[in-house]
Amino acid sequence: MRTRKKIVRTAFALAIGTVFIVPSQTWCMDASDAPESVTIDTMSDLYGPVEFDHLMHSEYASCQECHHQTTGEIVVDPNCGRCHHSHDENDIVSCSECHEADRFNKTYLKTLENPELYHFDKPGLKGAFHLNCVRCHEITSGPTGCQECHTMTEAGEKRFNTGSYAPAKGTASSGHEH
């Protein structure tokens, strides 16, 4: 009995140890640290918020494929890796912390004139989302039509002259097929 207790204790200690030691060794985030789902609603106007199934996507791709140069994993793009392998930027997880939501406003454009700035061509938030998502969805045959990920709001229907704002003679086709 005594040996059995000992084994259980050791196993328990090892388990606890693993939890503490392993993360401190690599200092790396894991998909399990992230929320299962993320609501992307910062720019919703013509389209409603997107409920992003983070857990599902983390099964398809490794963290750094989307969170490039962040979350502590090895940087995928060698060009980024020249600077971003051990910088603070690695701790940034959220897209919006680097990618400007209002990409073309006057003040932001002014900052791009800094001759020492390497990232003067960094996409804005909307561009970063779509360039990242659509590129991968095209390869993996994921959804690529606008309304396959977004639901159009009334403002959107008005803008696109569709749905209840469709022209009298017009015919709306659903989705966008490539």
Place this chain on the structure above:
Amino acid sequence: MKQLLNRRNFLKGGLAATASAAVLKNKKTEAHSFEGYPDGMGVLVDLTRCVGCRSCEAACNKEQGLPEPAKPFDDFSVFDEMHHGQKRRTDETAYTIVNRYDVPEIDHPLFRKIQCNHCEEPACLTSCFVNAYTKTPEGAVIYNPKVCVGCRTCMIACPFYIPTFKYSSAFKPRIMKCIFCYDTRLKDGKPPACVEACPQEALTFGKRTDVLKMGKQRIQQKAGKYVDHIYGEHEVGGTAWMYISDVPFDKVGFDTHVPKEPILNSVKEFLGIVPMVLTIWPGLFVGFHLLATRKDKVKEMKEAEDRNNNDEKEGQA
């Protein structure tokens, strides 16, 4: 006797006028190497990013208060439309159009957005004899319908076939073309509506010099991805809207035969003669006429004088 035009004076005057015209003409030609406004804005269009969602068309339609489209903007059957054997083009109801191109070497379709390229030295502006067009320091080529007489020379002059005529209001002439959202956005430093609407950031707005740099950087960094050319950097003397592509530009409908210098350069020799014709020729030919009829006039005046003298004599008698 009234002093008539003296032959020597006339020739002197004529020579002076010709010389001054020649000097003026030279000056004009020299002043011509215009490099564009230094702070002019521009847009870099990355064809590899466009997915043909038509968000730009929808945004433009609302921003410019254009008429309701025939088909909704999320209807993609428009890409198959052919008009007189050609793909869609801009017209009085649409300042911008996206067309699809199926390039055999590539497994996915390519899309190209068409709108005014806002030339650094616009041919429409050069051709317009009432100065209805203006290239603003912000980079836009704008149009003033108040002075337009509806001659439509700009439509012929434009190397990109962009200005269109509003045939529905022929008696109140109106050219319809993209104005870079100048009135509502650009003059306040804001990007045009299409750029803001683009989800893929296929359209990048910024100072022309900056977006040009971005284009060069993209071509360099993604070695082999892009064709090593920025369409609009030098075409027709440079345009505010420029394009980068992963297929040769002629395969996606671009005219690759446009000159690499402003359209103005090909017509300025002729245009330089116009003021000379207008200012010197009238004087010259009036002079010839006067000289040719000088003798008759002298004779007439003499006769009139004689008659007067006779009348006076008769009166005295």
